[in-house]
Amino acid sequence: MPGLIDTLPGARRVEAHRPWPRVVVGEEGWQFTARQLVDGQATLLGLWGEAGAVHMAILAAPTNEIAVVTCECPGGEFPSVSALHPPAMRLERAIASLYGLQPIGLPDTRPWLDHGCWDVTHPLGERGAGPSERMPYAFLLAEGDGLHQIPVGPVHAGIIEPGHFRFTANGETVVRLEQRLGYVHKGIESLMAGATLEKAAQLAGRTSGDSTVAYALAFAHAVEAALEVTVPPRAIYLRALMAELERLANHFGDIGAICNDASFSLMHAQCSILRERVLRAANSCFGHRLMMDRIVPGGVADGIFLHGSADIQMLLAEIRRIFPALIELYDNTASLQDRTVTTGIVQPSLVRQFGAGGYVGRASGRAFDARRAPGYAPYDQLTFDVPVFEGGDVNARVWVRIREVEQSLSLIDQIVDRLPDGPMRTGIDMAGAKGEGLGLVEAFRGDVLAWVRIDGGHIARCHLRDASWFQWPLLEAAIEGNIVADFPLCNKSFNCSYSGHDL
Amino acid sequence: MMRKILFEGLVRSPLTEAPPESADAALAELAKKVDRAAHRRLGRSLSIREVDAGSCNGCELEIHALNNAFYDLERFGFRFVASPRHADVLLVTGPVTKNMREALQRTHNATPDPKWVVAVGDCAVDGGLFAGSYAVAGGVSDVVPVDLHIRGCPPSPIQLLAGLLALLEPSATA
Numbered sequence: 001m002p003g004l005i006d007t008l009p010g011a012r013r014v015e016a017h018r019p020w021p022r023v024v025v026g027e028e029g030w031q032f033t034a035r036q037l038v039d040g041q042a043t044l045l046g047l048w049g050e051a052g053a054v055h056m057a058i059l060a061a062p063t064n065e066i067a068v069v070t071c072e073c074p075g076g077e078f079p080s081v082s083a084l085h086p087p088a089m090r091l092e093r094a095i096a097s098l099y100g101l102q103p104i105g106l107p108d109t110r111p112w113l114d115h116g117c118w119d120v121t122h123p124l125g126e127r128g129a130g131p132s133e134r135m136p137y138a139f140l141l142a143e144g145d146g147l148h149q150i151p152v153g154p155v156h157a158g159i160i161e162p163g164h165f166r167f168t169a170n171g172e173t174v175v176r177l178e179q180r181l182g183y184v185h186k187g188i189e190s191l192m193a194g195a196t197l198e199k200a201a202q203l204a205g206r207t208s209g210d211s212t213v214a215y216a217l218a219f220a221h222a223v224e225a226a227l228e229v230t231v232p233p234r235a236i237y238l239r240a241l242m243a244e245l246e247r248l249a250n251h252f253g254d255i256g257a258i259c260n261d262a263s264f265s266l267m268h269a270q271c272s273i274l275r276e277r278v279l280r281a282a283n284s285c286f287g288h289r290l291m292m293d294r295i296v297p298g299g300v301a302d303g304i305f306l307h308g309s310a311d312i313q314m315l316l317a318e319i320r321r322i323f324p325a326l327i328e329l330y331d332n333t334a335s336l337q338d339r340t341v342t343t344g345i346v347q348p349s350l351v352r353q354f355g356a357g358g359y360v361g362r363a364s365g366r367a368f369d370a371r372r373a374p375g376y377a378p379y380d381q382l383t384f385d386v387p388v389f390e391g392g393d394v395n396a397r398v399w400v401r402i403r404e405v406e407q408s409l410s411l412i413d414q415i416v417d418r419l420p421d422g423p424m425r426t427g428i429d430m431a432g433a434k435g436e437g438l439g440l441v442e443a444f445r446g447d448v449l450a451w452v453r454i455d456g457g458h459i460a461r462c463h464l465r466d467a468s469w470f471q472w473p474l475l476e477a478a479i480e481g482n483i484v485a486d487f488p489l490c491n492k493s494f495n496c497s498y499s500g501h502d503l
Numbered sequence: 504m505m506r507k508i509l510f511e512g513l514v515r516s517p518l519t520e521a522p523p524e525s526a527d528a529a530l531a532e533l534a535k536k537v538d539r540a541a542h543r544r545l546g547r548s549l550s551i552r553e554v555d556a557g558s559c560n561g562c563e564l565e566i567h568a569l570n571n572a573f574y575d576l577e578r579f580g581f582r583f584v585a586s587p588r589h590a591d592v593l594l595v596t597g598p599v600t601k602n603m604r605e606a607l608q609r610t611h612n613a614t615p616d617p618k619w620v621v622a623v624g625d626c627a628v629d630g631g632l633f634a635g636s637y638a639v640a641g642g643v644s645d646v647v648p649v650d651l652h653i654r655g656c657p658p659s660p661i662q663l664l665a666g667l668l669a670l671l672e673p674s675a676t677a
Contacts, residue, residue, distance in 0.1 A: 117601040123637045154606045157585035159553045159566050162603060183602045184557045187636035202632055209561025209657065253567075266505060272571035273518065279568070289659060290561055329504045499559045 004042060004060045005067050008032060014070070017436040018225040022055075022068040027079050030071040033058065037085040043355035043368075045440070046449045046465040047081060047091040049099040051125050054078050055463075057438065057449060059355070064373040068438065068451070073101055076126075080105040087354040087470060098189070099125035110138060113182040113502065124190055142168035142176040150484065154183045161498035165487075172483040177476045185502040192462035197223065197297055197430055200459040204450065205292050207464050208500030213239075213246040214443030215464065215500075216295035218450035221376065221439030222462075223297040226454050228435070229428055233420040235299035236377045241312070241415045242282070242291045242300075243441075244408040248319070249278040250444040251401040251408075254495050258398055259330065261488040262339035270326055274319055281315040299425030309416045316409055327402055340395040344478040344490035347392065354470045358446025359404070360494055363389045363396035370442040382414045394493040430457045443467060445495060466500030518572045522579070522668065523661050529651055529669035541617035545591050547671050548580040552590035552614065556607045556643065557633075558597030561657040562624040566594065568660045581667060587613040592670065595647070596623045598630040599640045611647040619650040619670060624657050631656070 005011060009032055011023040025033070033056060036042040045057035045066065056069045071078050080103035082088040092103040093112035100122030116134030120127045147168050154162035164180040188207060192200050204219035205212045217239055224231060231239075256271025279289040286294050286304045294301050330336065350356075351364040361368055369386040371379040387403035389396035439450040446467025453461040475494050479487055553566055569576040570583070584590055587610045599607055611620070622643035625631040629642040643649050653666035 115602045117604065118637050119601075120637050154603065155554055155587075155610050159555075159563055159583060161555045161558075161560055161563065162606065183606070184555070184597070184600055185602055185638050186557055186598060186600055186633045187638035188633075190638075191633065191636050199632070206559040206561065206632060206656075209559040210564060212559075212561065253564075266508065269572060270508065272568075273573070276568060276571050276573050290564065290657070292561070292656065325504060325508060329508065332504060497560065 004033075004036060004058070004065075008069070011069075014436070016226075016434070017068065017438070018228065020066040020068065020438055022070060022436065024070045024072060027071065030056075030069065030081075031079050031084075033069045034079070034081045034084045034088075037081070037088075040352065043352075044081075044085065044087055044470075045355065045447075046451070046463070047088050047095070048451070048463040048465070049095040049101050049124070050461055051099065054095060054101060055451070056081065057451070066374060066438070066440065076100065077102045077104050079103070080107075082106060082108075087473070090473065091469060098123060100128070101125060113185045115182060123187065124193075137180055139166045139178050139180075140176065144170070144175070146170055147175060163498050167484060167487070169484055172485070174479050174482055174484055174487070177479045177487075179472060179476060181472065181498060182502050184499045186499075188503045189461075189463060192459050195459045197428065197459065200452075200462060201296055202293060204462070204464060205295075207503065208466060208497040209290060209292075210250055210497065211246070211443040211445065211448065211466075211500065212290050212292045213242045213295060214441050214448050215450070216293070217243060218439040218441040218443075218448045218464070219452070219462070220295055220297045221441060222437040222450040222452045223428070223454065224437070225439065226435035226437030226452055227428060227433055229298055229426055231299050231426060232423040233378075234422045235424050237415050237419045238300050238305055238424070239295050240378050240382075241412060241419075242286060242294060244411050244415070245278055245282050246291065247408050247444040248405060248412075249275050249282070250495075251405050252278065254492065255326075255330075255398060255401050255405075257495075258340070258394065258489065258492045259336060261492050262336055264333065264336045267326060267330060267336075270322065274322060277315055277318055281311045284311045285309075296425065298428045299423070302424065304424075309419070312412065312416055316412060319405075319409060323405065330398065330402070337395065339486070339489060340398060340493075341391075341393060343394045343486050344482055344493060345392045346474050346478045348390070350474055350477055351392075354474060356446070356470045356474055357442075357467045358444070358471070359397045359400040360446065360471045360474060362387065362400045364392035365390050368447070370440045370447040374440060376441070378415070378418075381418075382411055384411050394489055397493040430454075433457055445497065446471065448500075464500075464503065466497050468496035468498075468501040472496050472501060519575050519578070520573050520661070523665040525669040525672050526653075526662070526665040529653065529666045530672055532651055533669055533672075541619075544617055548582075549591045549670060550582050550584040550589050551592045551594050551667075552584055552587045552610070553594045554587075554596070554607060554610050556595050556597045556603045556627075556646075557600035557639070558624060558626060562596035562627075565657045565660055565663060566596070566623065569663055574660045574664060576664070576667075579664075579668065579671065587611075588615065590614050591618055593618065593620045593647075594623055595620060595643045595649075596627055598626040598633040598636075599643055599646045601638055601640050604640045604646055607643075607646055620647055621651045621653060621666065621670070622649045623653050623663065625654055626656075628652055628654060
């Protein structure tokens with residue numbers, strides 16, 4: 001990134017970090033980068049730690065170039081980014097929980113992922129024996145006449161993941177929502193450290209089950225970049241085919257579920273049928289309904305897509321037969337529109353500040369899509385639009401999904417038409433392998449970032465950042481001033497991942 | 504448009520899958536554990552409370568699919584309910600994370616007896632891929648007593664159905 005990196009004070013470039021550069025800076029350079037985020041010159045893509053250092057991935061605003069900036073902190077401290085740039089807040093609280101590194105100036109020092117239930121403190125840094133002190137979580141205050149609190153979770157009323165929501169309401173109107181997450185923290189990063197390539201790929205694919213294809217792809221991109229592996233063209237196209245099928249399945253599920261939360265069950269029933277048809281086609285072509293473990297570093301798994309694309313073409317025909325009527329139904333049902341239009345508005349300025357991706361960003365005017373920029377194969381050879389809406393409400397987030405379904409159908413047409421023959425996988429020799437790599441992939445809910453360091457033939461370090469990190473905080477903003485009864489609708493229109501966030 | 508879609512649903516043949524046979528492994532596991540008195544009490548209509556105790560959400564997707572037109576879980580007498588107070592069955596997924604252990608125990612305590620616990624997915628057996636992590640307590644049976652395991656990563660809706668139908672089996676023959 002000429003502009004930004006060259007101007008960083010005291011930057012030292014790290015060898016063998018691909019495809020984008022990594023530089024080590026001192027505290028001055030670190031704070032300079034944070035100010036670039038504040039000024040909107042760059043967007044925060046990720047912020048993670050390791051023993052003795054913190055890393056920040058950024059996306060430069062005009063050029064969409066990416067860089068990783070590292071601040072070494074031998075004293076166990078680093079200047080807080082969120083002191084200047086609030087979107088980094090939960091990431092820094094997580095770094096403090098996991099690594100014991102202290103962000104100096106961090107405005108909110110409550111632990112984030114550590115609930116005082118582990119047998120260690122700072123499990124990824126200098127481990128302390130025994131659990132951290134278990135204190136009641138001090139929720140933020142809301143004061144005023146007639147306010148009451150509604151605690152919800154971690155066990156919710158539906159078939160969904162666990163998390164705690166603390167509502168403060170004035171009658172029906174939500175005055176403040178605060179989330180507390182971390183309940184499904186499984187310690188994925190610690191399991192990654194020292195793992196074989198095979199086990200690490202499986203773990204990546206189980207970070208958030210609904211995005212298993214995207215995670216496996218992001219992880220594979222990072223490994224392939226680190227070790228300079230060239231993936232065969234057929235595998236590249238099959239990966240994109242799986243990624244688009246995953247997007248279709250999730251968007252159908254979401255569109256139906258959002259309507260269901262407005263008590264419009266007909267859409268839910270119809271969309272569930274379409275989702276099931278996508279999963280069945282995935283199963284017949286790739287041998288797994290969610291396509292878990294089908295993307296592996298170097299290519300795709302053996303023994304998939306043996307029977308050609310007939311099932312895919314039948315699927316596309318069926319969706320094209322059914323879906324237009326459902327769009328019309330959504331668009332012309334006044335009682336449904338009454339619930340979704342102007343509900344849960346996210347301001348475009350917040351979306352830009354947080355760098356929120358996926359339908360949350362694109363429903364509020366932020367056109368970022370990792371398939372387009374920085375872009376990756378085969379999307380550079382395919383034609384597609386990135387639908388963007390301005391309304392920022394539940395309705396806009398539904399329409400982004402509807403238009404993306406149409407784009408995915410067209411993309412699958414193109415992929416099937418051009419699917420090259422040839423090998424499915426490039427072998428990776430891990431003996432003595434060494435390098436660092438970064439991958440950024442567009443999952444159905446937004447961009448997933450994967451960073452790996454490979455050393456001595458195994459995964460030394462791997463960090464995975466879900467799109468939800470920059471979407472969850474915006475849900476708190478979206479619900480403000482709405483009625484409590486519209487929360488399920490807003491929440492479903494975000495459909496953030498708990499597991500992907502909690503790791 | 505709505506009327507048209509509803510009408511088409513009436514004239515088209517249903518999408519519903521034929522019920523699968525109860526899973527043999529599930530029947531064998533249940534035969535050892537479940538007492539017949541409980542079966543007689545609960546009968547053939549079971550309310551299920553789903554609890555994600557740490558899963559990657561893959562199992563949740565397939566449990567959701569049980570409600571779609573193809574699997575139509577309710578035709579067998581099963582129903583998902585919002586509160587453990589209303590439940591006969593806890594359907595628990597995930598390796599149990601340490602951060603969720605207490606919530607799972609409390610949910611179990613809030614469910615009236617007689618009750619069954621069904622552990623869903625490979626992680627729910629012994630922690631699966633996540634076993635050994637500082638943040639994982641283990642499989643579901645490490646935290647609450649389990650009556651039935653349904654394996655798979657994630658189990659398909661048909662596998663889930665076959666396992667759940669086994670819960671109804673002994674009461675039918677009792």
